Amino acid sequence: CVRARREGRRERERERERERMEGLKRVAPGAGQESVWDYPRPPRLEPEKDRVRILFNNVTIADTHKAFRVLETSHPPVYYIPPKDIKMEYVKPAPGSSFCEWKGRASYWSVDVNGKRADKVGWSYEQPTASFMPLAHHIAFYCGAMDACYVGNEKAQPQPGNFYGGWITSKVVGPFKGEPGTLGW
Template sequence: MYPQRIEPKPGQESVWDYPRPPRLEDTNKHIQVVFNGVVIVDTHAAKRVLETSHPPSYYIPPADIKMEHLVLTPQSSFCEWKGRAGYYTIRVSEKSAQNAAWFYASPTPAFASIKDHVAFYAHMMDACYVDGEKVEPQPGNFYGGWVTSDIVGPFKGIPGSWGW
């Protein structure tokens, strides 16, 4: 059984209005990611993936990432929409977060424009920001969506949502 959709207020989006299969769109919102006190992402050129019941996941072009802090790992996973994902461990000085970011080296044709772009798990970073607002991680620590005040749910990842 699906949960009751929260009605968005003016200026908000409901994740229940996002499509399935997901939609990919450009965004010029200011995206920043901070890890161990270092801003490792700073961009206005991200892409976001919008999928029913999920807050957006933001994919960052490698040119706007301090890639020297990303270490490729053998971890992989498969998304029915985007294809096989690879993972990075984030390392800044003595601090690291294993498999804290993911990317698609060979995405499906519908998601070709996110090739090698990197998404970050907010719960593993010091902070992630969208237009200066610190995001909340998508509940459950499994999914990688970013919750901001302009997004309403309920969100996949809360207790009891696995079957949605």
């Protein structure tokens, strides 16, 4: 009886998920593309092969060939940049913190370039979990809060939803968490 109730509950959960996904169809990746639905959960950390750059108020505040990217199911990649490749005179600690079950406690960063300011637009893990130790002190930035973010020569677009920090390029296909209808994912 308990097993039957449990199976019934699982089937109802699967049905609700199918209803949420209605209208949101997985996009098949083309040549040279990745589907965010093939990314793992828990997320995976890997070095980024391409150059990563960020511009804010017409100033390049970050430029690196040594970024890491974090790949998680349903999310476009999040890029973490080593502090030595960030113009830290423009990036300052911001109050507050949050906790990620995979990476640990995050600290926030604000950007101020020649009088243009954006608060809590970056985050880092000073003491990440063992699996994400290479990210220590690297900073990720919200693409939508910057003037431009580039992976290689391609200008990235922000992940929808004003909460998540992924960068969308032509190399990744969705649908992406944060789009309308994805709240329950």
